[in-house]
Amino acid sequence: MSEHGGNSVEVAQQLSIAPESLLDFSANINPLGLSxxxxxxxxxxxxxxxxxxxxxxxxxxxxxxxxxxxxxxxxxxxxxxxxxxxxxxxxxxxxxxxxxxxxxxxxxxxxxxxxxxxxxxxxxxxxxxxxxxxxxxxxxxxxxxxxxxxxxxxxxxxxxxxxxxxxxxxxxxxxxxxxxxxxxxxxxxxxxxxxxxxxxxxxxxxxxxxxxxxxxxxxxxxxxxxxxxxxxxxxxxxxxxxxxxxxxxxxxxxxxxxDDDYINVSHKYIARQRDYLWQALSQFASLLVWKPTANYLFFKCIKKDIDLKAALLAHRILIRHCENYPGLDSRYYRVAVRTEDENRTLIQALTQILTRD
Ligand SMILES: Cc1ncc(COP(=O)(O)O)c(C=O)c1O
The missing domain is CATH 3.40.640.10 (Type I PLP-dependent aspartate aminotransferase-like (Major domain))
Known part of the structure; x- marks a missing residue:
């Protein structure tokens, strides 16, 4: 298993699906894409x-x-x-x-x-x-x-x-x-x-x-x-x-x-989406979220016996499990800030997973 995020090809192969059908929150790339x-x-x-x-x-x-x-x-x-x-x-x-x-x-x-x-x-x-x-x-x-x-x-x-x-x-x-x-x-x-x-x-x-x-x-x-x-x-x-x-x-x-236009637009867009994700993730009683500064968010799931990465993969959403970082374990995760619609999709999927029982 790759040590990095962004390994959607590897994950898609394991699931026998096309990499494009995965919503990849595991790599921290500007959601606006190429300028x-x-x-x-x-x-x-x-x-x-x-x-x-x-x-x-x-x-x-x-x-x-x-x-x-x-x-x-x-x-x-x-x-x-x-x-x-x-x-x-x-x-x-x-x-x-x-x-x-x-x-x-x-x-x-x-x-x-x-x-x-x-x-x-x-x-x-x-x-x-x-x-x-x-x-x-x-x-x-x-x-x-x-x-x-x-x-x-x-x-x-x-x-x-x-x-x-x-x-x-x-x-x-x-x-x-x-x-x-x-x-x-x-x-x-x-x-x-x-x-x-x-x-x-x-x-x-x-x-x-x-x-x-x-x-x-x-x-x-x-x-x-x-x-x-x-x-x-x-x-x-x-x-x-x-x-x-x-x-x-x-x-x-x-x-x-x-490329000042792209830089300014990116700062504004990412700040807005990051705030949305930060607030939405912080609403879940079972998640402890650290205040982000860049284009990704780090959090801990305190609900027992749940693998959020696996649960989200069932929704075709890929997030970064942080268990292979020395100093962390399977309760820690990282997600990138993506576009407005994609971020909403993530929060909807998490709502289903974390509030189902
Ligand atoms: C903290 C940090 N440094 C360096 C890199 C490497 O970046 P690059 O794509 O420029 O090789 C990464 C990539 O994820 C990173 O997270």
């Missing part, structure tokens, strides 16, 4: 795939640097943020890494493949699954070579306190610990990243971004990494496999971050 601008850019430039992309991705890197108000030497694009997680682990070659648990699975996979020891920092339910100052203490005591933290976190959708993040960045800078802040979902937050301003003066801070979620291009693949450590960015550019970002992604990536 018209991106669609027409792709259809009118299909011929770019007849050539190799620029091996240095000059235009793409320039556009990403400009949008993030940094130098081109401080940014590298990747085949999704995932490529950069693996590339960064290879480049940093850490012996001990600290991970916040529960969290995104690929950090651990990349670290373990590299033979790195993983130190878990557990986020527990009593503390609302949020890190606090004890994290700073743990970093001081355990002295990892690197630390991954996702803001907002996946699967919880929670944002740590901005002040804690600033203190964490300062501490890691002082102790020379690489701090990888995964901002894969930061574009869903209208105010963006609170750490971006620190980038230029930091040598140990890395901001990891994904463009696949907000811009609904998980199949095209595109992400990028920002760091004030130019030598490290150069090392990453020099050592990776050539042409890993395809020509269409490279083209589209030059325009995504300027």
């Amino acid at each position: 018209e601008r991106v669609k027409s850019l792709i259809t009118s430039h299909l011929d770019v795939i007849e050539r190799y992309p620029d091996i240095e991705y000059r235009h793409l890197h320039q556009a990403l640097a400009m949008a993030n108000q940094c130098d081109v030497e401080q940014v590298i694009a990747g085949n999704g943020a995932t490529e950069l997680i693996y590339g960064l682990v290879r480049a940093l070659s850490p012996r001990r890494a600290m991970l916040l648990v529960p969290g995104f699975a690929e950090y651990r996979r990349a670290l373990v493949q590299h033979g790195c020891e993983v130190i878990e920092y557990r986020l527990n339910e009593e503390q609302g699954f949020q890190p606090d100052r004890q994290l700073l203490e743990a970093v001081r005591q355990r002295r990892p070579d690197c630390l991954f933290i996702a803001t907002p976190n996946n699967p919880t959708g929670l944002m740590p306190e901005p002040q804690l993040l600033i203190e964490l960045a300062e501490l890691c800078e002082t102790l020379q610990i690489a701090l990888i802040v995964d901002e894969a979902f930061i574009d869903f937050l209208p105010h963006g990243s609170s750490l971006a301003l620190r980038l230029t003066h930091s040598r140990y801070l890395y901001l990891l971004r994904s463009l696949t979620k907000f811009f609904a291009i998980p199949g095209l693949r595109l992400g990028y990494l920002l760091s004030g450590n130019r030598a490290r960015i150069r090392q990453l550019k020099n050592n990776r496999e050539p042409w890993s970002v395809n020509a269409l992604s490279s083209l589209v990536g030059q325009y995504l971050l300027n």
